[in-house]
Amino acid sequence: MGAVRDWLTDDAPASRLQAQAGRAWSIARAFGRNPLAMLGAVIIGALIVVAIFAPWLSPHSPVGQDLGSRLLPPSAEHWLGTDELGRDILSRILHGARITLLIVVMVALISAPLGLIIGAVAGYFGGWVDRVLMALTDVFLSLPKLIMALAFVAALGAGLQNAIIAIAVTAWPAYARIARAETLTFRNSEFIAAVRLQGASHLRVIVVHVIPLCMSSTIIRVTLDMAGIILTAAGLGFLGLGAQPPLPEWGAMISRGRSFILDQWWVATMPGFAIIIVSLGFCFLGDGLRDVLDPKQREGR
Amino acid sequence: MSAALDIRSLSVRYGRTDVVRDVSIRVARGESYALVGESGSGKSTILRAVVGMVPDWRGEIEVDGAPRSALGQGAFAQHCQMVFQDPYASLHPRRTVDATLSEPLRIHGIGNRDAQVIEMMRSVGLDPRYRFRFPHQLSGGQRQRVAIARALMLDPKLLLLDEPTSALDVSVQAEILNLLVRLRAERGLTYVLVTHALPVVSFLCDRLGVLHKGQLVEETGVAALHDGAFRAPYARELYQASLGAGDRVRDAG
Numbered sequence: 001m002g003a004v005r006d007w008l009t010d011d012a013p014a015s016r017l018q019a020q021a022g023r024a025w026s027i028a029r030a031f032g033r034n035p036l037a038m039l040g041a042v043i044i045g046a047l048i049v050v051a052i053f054a055p056w057l058s059p060h061s062p063v064g065q066d067l068g069s070r071l072l073p074p075s076a077e078h079w080l081g082t083d084e085l086g087r088d089i090l091s092r093i094l095h096g097a098r099i100t101l102l103i104v105v106m107v108a109l110i111s112a113p114l115g116l117i118i119g120a121v122a123g124y125f126g127g128w129v130d131r132v133l134m135a136l137t138d139v140f141l142s143l144p145k146l147i148m149a150l151a152f153v154a155a156l157g158a159g160l161q162n163a164i165i166a167i168a169v170t171a172w173p174a175y176a177r178i179a180r181a182e183t184l185t186f187r188n189s190e191f192i193a194a195v196r197l198q199g200a201s202h203l204r205v206i207v208v209h210v211i212p213l214c215m216s217s218t219i220i221r222v223t224l225d226m227a228g229i230i231l232t233a234a235g236l237g238f239l240g241l242g243a244q245p246p247l248p249e250w251g252a253m254i255s256r257g258r259s260f261i262l263d264q265w266w267v268a269t270m271p272g273f274a275i276i277i278v279s280l281g282f283c284f285l286g287d288g289l290r291d292v293l294d295p296k297q298r299e300g301r
Numbered sequence: 302m303s304a305a306l307d308i309r310s311l312s313v314r315y316g317r318t319d320v321v322r323d324v325s326i327r328v329a330r331g332e333s334y335a336l337v338g339e340s341g342s343g344k345s346t347i348l349r350a351v352v353g354m355v356p357d358w359r360g361e362i363e364v365d366g367a368p369r370s371a372l373g374q375g376a377f378a379q380h381c382q383m384v385f386q387d388p389y390a391s392l393h394p395r396r397t398v399d400a401t402l403s404e405p406l407r408i409h410g411i412g413n414r415d416a417q418v419i420e421m422m423r424s425v426g427l428d429p430r431y432r433f434r435f436p437h438q439l440s441g442g443q444r445q446r447v448a449i450a451r452a453l454m455l456d457p458k459l460l461l462l463d464e465p466t467s468a469l470d471v472s473v474q475a476e477i478l479n480l481l482v483r484l485r486a487e488r489g490l491t492y493v494l495v496t497h498a499l500p501v502v503s504f505l506c507d508r509l510g511v512l513h514k515g516q517l518v519e520e521t522g523v524a525a526l527h528d529g530a531f532r533a534p535y536a537r538e539l540y541q542a543s544l545g546a547g548d549r550v551r552d553a554g
Contacts, residue, residue, distance in 0.1 A: 199409060
């Protein structure tokens with residue numbers, strides 16, 4: 001163990017691999033010192049594990065109906081009770097983790113690169129390119145997220161894929177704004193001029209030199225937005241415009257439980273808890289990442 | 302023989318102000334030429350016009366006998382490079398020394414990068430141990446060595462130096478100046494140096510041009526710095542003003 005630590009903390013790494021491993025090590029150490037961030041990482045880790053192993057972890061089928069045991073309260077047999085069709089709520093929540101993770105990952109994969117590229121291009125070139133791209137961004141930014149997503153789903157039809165596209169389309173403008181603001185702070189700096197002077201094309205400057213500098217603030221912002229994405233997805237599900245029955249999407253589950261909320265509180269409450277815990281996990285993780293990845297804050301330590 | 306750098310009646314405007322007015326400079330191959338003048342005299346602007354960082358200029362600029370506009374960006378990069386004043390601002394904060402130095406080779410598709418990076422680090426006096434360090438893990442002098450190494454990676458013959466030592470400690474200044482003298486001798490480089498420190502000029506250069514309010518008021522050999530034989534009144538004034546400062550630098554160096 002000591003040898004590995006020495007290798008990781010060597011102040012004169014002998015290879016690119018060692019340098020990168022050492023950097024990851026120091027970031028991980030800084031991250032480990034923050035208890036809330038670790039809690040967030042544990043929650044998100046648990047979400048991922050649950051999503052992968054849902055069929056093995058859940059005691060019952062998520063869609064198998066048993067009308068003989070409708071709306072049973074939490075018990076040893078059904079830990080979180082059953083819903084109006086006799087389905088085990090715990091099993092449905094565990095399977096729902098897959099849908100939640102799918103939505104979050106897909107939205108992040110679509111909207112973050114889109115916003116990053118648009119923002120970096122606008123900030124780097126400036127002038128009319130900037131004006132056109134930012135006008136477009138402002139149009140999207142000025143529309144309320146859920147209403148926009150509703151309009152998209154209405155146009156494309158209800159369903160999980162369309163909900164993902166709708167949320168992604170409404171999520172990118174924030175990242176474009178951040179990336180543009182970051183790019184503006186160094187577009188006239190000498191290290192960018194030096195790279196241009198070495199013969200690099202605009203494309204290369206943007207992809208290799210500008211975007212990596214915008215990356216950490218975007219990652220932080222995406223992680224903090226995850227909670228909002230989950231809530232928007234749940235909201236679409238609640239309105240019946242996201243995942244369709246019998247998919248165990250958490251928002252849709254709350255929506256179904258609404259009819260019984262006074263007498264069978266657990267039907268709507270349990271998926272609600274799941275949403276709250278996962279959203280909190282992403283918030284903690286995002287805060288922790290900001291402390292670790294933001295170089296301005298790290299320099300001072 | 303064509304000159305390494307030939308600037309003819311260059312004028313630069315920033316908005317409505319003329320920053321550089323009708324300046325002509327000819328620097329022969331292997332020569333070391335200094336542009337001196339106080340802040341705002343347009344000396345840095347001339348270098349920026351040469352490398353294309355200033356959009357609005359008129360006149361003619363020739364590098365190695367070829368007009369600036371005829372050279373593509375890639376070809377120009379292999380003729381001429383620039384070292385910036387502030388080594389804290391001129392290195393990408395998230396790239397290691399290795400990434401910074403191998404970038405020009407990567408852009409031009411040159412192979413054998415590892416060996417070339419190590420060789421260049423040795424030749425600018427940087428221990429290869431620092432290869433995977435980030436700029437914030439280096440001192441100012443080490444950063445400026447990285448910046449010089451980066452400028453030399455493509456083996457250009459013309460090096461533009463924009464106050465390469467003014468952001469450094471006095472003792473480190475001397476090291477960087479010695480390095481520049483050695484590199485010029487080893488590689489047959491042509492220097493165009495911009496500075497306001499006349500002692501640096503007498504140490505590093507053969508000839509100097511004095512700029513005042515965007516105009517070249519005097520061009521003379523570096524010997525004038527020893528006897529003060531300047532014709533233009535402004536150049537004499539600048540020389541007198543620098544005498545005190547010069548002694549300090551010479552004592553420290």
